[in-house]
Amino acid sequence: MTTLDVVGSGGRGQPQPSRPSRPSRLPRGAGLLRRWRPSGLSGLARGLGQLLAVGVPVTLLATFITYGMTALTDSNPAATVLGDLATPQDIERMNHQFGLDRPFLVQYVSWLGNALTGDLGYSYFTTLPVRDSVAQALPVDLSITLVAAVVAILVGGVTGIAAALNNGGRLDRAVTAVCAVASTIPPFVVGIGLIILFAVTVPVLPSGGYVPISEDPGRWLKFVILPGVALSVEFGAELTRQIRTSLVGTLRENFVTGATVRGLSVRRVVFGHALRNAVGPALTVVGLYVPRLIGGAVVAEAVFNLPGLGQQALQAAERGDIPVIQGVLVTSIALVLVCNVAVNVALVRLRPAAERRS
Amino acid sequence: MSVLRRMIRLRSVRLALLVLAVVAVLAVAGGSLAPQDPIAQDPKAILQNPSGAHWLGTDYLGRDVLSRLMDATGRSVVGAAEAVGVGLLLGAPAGLASVVFGRAFEWLALRISDALLTLPYIIFAIAVTGIIGNGIHQAMLAIGLVLAPNYFRITRAATLGLASSQYVEIAELVGASRWWILRTHIWNKVLPTIVVTAASGAAASLLVVSSLSFLGIGTKPPAPTWGGMLSSDLNYLAQRPWAPLAPSLVIIITVAALNALADALRDTTGIVTGDPGRSGRARGSDSADTAETSSAATANSAVTAGSAVATSSAATATATGSVETTTAATSSIPRQKREVSDV
Numbered sequence: 044m045t046t047l048d049v050v051g052s053g054g055r056g057q058p059q060p061s062r063p064s065r066p067s068r069l070p071r072g073a074g075l076l077r078r079w080r081p082s083g084l085s086g087l088a089r090g091l092g093q094l095l096a097v098g099v100p101v102t103l104l105a106t107f108i109t110y111g112m113t114a115l116t117d118s119n120p121a122a123t124v125l126g127d128l129a130t131p132q133d134i135e136r137m138n139h140q141f142g143l144d145r146p147f148l149v150q151y152v153s154w155l156g157n158a159l160t161g162d163l164g165y166s167y168f169t170t171l172p173v174r175d176s177v178a179q180a181l182p183v184d185l186s187i188t189l190v191a192a193v194v195a196i197l198v199g200g201v202t203g204i205a206a207a208l209n210n211g212g213r214l215d216r217a218v219t220a221v222c223a224v225a226s227t228i229p230p231f232v233v234g235i236g237l238i239i240l241f242a243v244t245v246p247v248l249p250s251g252g253y254v255p256i257s258e259d260p261g262r263w264l265k266f267v268i269l270p271g272v273a274l275s276v277e278f279g280a281e282l283t284r285q286i287r288t289s290l291v292g293t294l295r296e297n298f299v300t301g302a303t304v305r306g307l308s309v310r311r312v313v314f315g316h317a318l319r320n321a322v323g324p325a326l327t328v329v330g331l332y333v334p335r336l337i338g339g340a341v342v343a344e345a346v347f348n349l350p351g352l353g354q355q356a357l358q359a360a361e362r363g364d365i366p367v368i369q370g371v372l373v374t375s376i377a378l379v380l381v382c383n384v385a386v387n388v389a390l391v392r393l394r395p396a397a398e399r400r401s
Numbered sequence: 402m403s404v405l406r407r408m409i410r411l412r413s414v415r416l417a418l419l420v421l422a423v424v425a426v427l428a429v430a431g432g433s434l435a436p437q438d439p440i441a442q443d444p445k446a447i448l449q450n451p452s453g454a455h456w457l458g459t460d461y462l463g464r465d466v467l468s469r470l471m472d473a474t475g476r477s478v479v480g481a482a483e484a485v486g487v488g489l490l491l492g493a494p495a496g497l498a499s500v501v502f503g504r505a506f507e508w509l510a511l512r513i514s515d516a517l518l519t520l521p522y523i524i525f526a527i528a529v530t531g532i533i534g535n536g537i538h539q540a541m542l543a544i545g546l547v548l549a550p551n552y553f554r555i556t557r558a559a560t561l562g563l564a565s566s567q568y569v570e571i572a573e574l575v576g577a578s579r580w581w582i583l584r585t586h587i588w589n590k591v592l593p594t595i596v597v598t599a600a601s602g603a604a605a606s607l608l609v610v611s612s613l614s615f616l617g618i619g620t621k622p623p624a625p626t627w628g629g630m631l632s633s634d635l636n637y638l639a640q641r642p643w644a645p646l647a648p649s650l651v652i653i654i655t656v657a658a659l660n661a662l663a664d665a666l667r668d669t670t671g672i673v674t675g676d677p678g679r680s681g682r683a684r685g686s687d688s689a690d691t692a693e694t695s696s697a698a699t700a701n702s703a704v705t706a707g708s709a710v711a712t713s714s715a716a717t718a719t720a721t722g723s724v725e726t727t728t729a730a731t732s733s734i735p736r737q738k739r740e741v742s743d744v
Contacts, residue, residue, distance in 0.1 A: 226660075229653075232631065334518070353527070
């Protein structure tokens, strides 16, 4: 099968394998000229395929590593829970209750099976279901991550486009310099700075705390806006840089010159033609950035004293409450995977018109 | 070494080296150079402003901030170095091996690296320290493991580009062994790329280490760390709102110095790599722009291609930069494989 065959036949409804075999005889550079796409698969199906291809190994690997480490250490949760007065019989009973007297692999497989059905087990210390405490903490992280993403995409998008249009000018250089500085500042320092500005010097916003959105949307926004903005700075800088770079490149392409020569307005050329092509690489960066965003949310939680997943994980880590640790880890991985699928679906949707037709 | 000489001529490099030299001295001897005992408490002098006795004031337990800052340097810097070291040791050899040793290994390495890239690393580090004990080495082992895919990808991309070069083909035709080719033709050409990546990786992992120590991961309370000092300042912002300034500036300046050094290395050696943490740095020069954009475009196409293999090269593509290498990474893996295994 030559390159042409691969590209030409794809779109005519021929049955294609869901996992395409890798093109084996492409000449060097062909990947750039002719993008090999498995047609006939909707973006969502492809996203789900990717979810399986990445999600299964990452979940297995991460949970196995953490579970394996528990087996390697001589930690004894039963003894910790029961305290000094426990008799060996008590500890044995507790171990049986936790299921810790079974072989390691049996423990792991049964935990994994339960996790797949949404049952994350029970905390050693509070005996509450892990699923409930995770479900309680998750909205906090979702809120600040969402605010951060919205702020970063709005601000990063606008400044990135402005900088690209001003390529080499004063604005462009200023934006580039600000982005370079922003990426050297640790995220929690931004948070502390915001607290000093908006909660200590000019006390207009609370320095910490949380109210669920269902209770009072106005107060929710007040509590969430500072952590969200603090989290958005690094991400926004990254996004600005990426949009600027790819838009500058796209604006030099022939089709942009062609559109300009045909007399289309600058606005139409930039937003209708160039941006659609330029936004793809930036979206890819967004996808790769999601794990860092979630990690950053944990730090923002600590700065602003929010009752989120990270605080749960930290408390659980202090006491060695392994079911809670595992539950938080699995939840955060699931969150990353969902975001990655969403990004991939968006990428497929955004594919330039010329490619979609084939 | 002409590269070093050219670098020294840049003012940014001299400044960065000066900063890093100071940091290195403090890291080795910070505790003994400190004017006062970094953990000695003085209940009579808590939350004081800068004065002759305490140049940077005192914290909520009356401990001298300057001394704590100096003593903390070692812990913070060694942590970052350890994470980079673990990442390099795990990632770079795997990247070389993924090109050289058969398809099974390559498949496995790519899957593992994909998996590690999806881990939110702060939560993973918390989990690891929660299970095997809270210490700097445990935390850095976790961070190093999560950083490894970056080194893996960049090494792999560089190696893939070289493996298709003509002198390697000739060496294969003449009958050279894989090890000989690896040692003679590939290793010393991949090394500069790895060095550049390690330099910018050090900056990224310093930020992670300070975030973790801010959360209280990897440190035992009385011993100061840069992040830990910021976290204790947080409760006394009303009394001393400027207190976070000193530790923050120390972190920012060190990170900026490492970044400047990595940038200079990249510019003088002509190696285009992405930062492990941050891909695609915006720079003024036109050539850099085009290189980055084209690599990003390939990354885009790779993701659209949808297969897991292609997605995994997305990061490689943002990381590599040169069109040729990227294309090799995305499309001609099987061809490379055949050639290498035909030896």
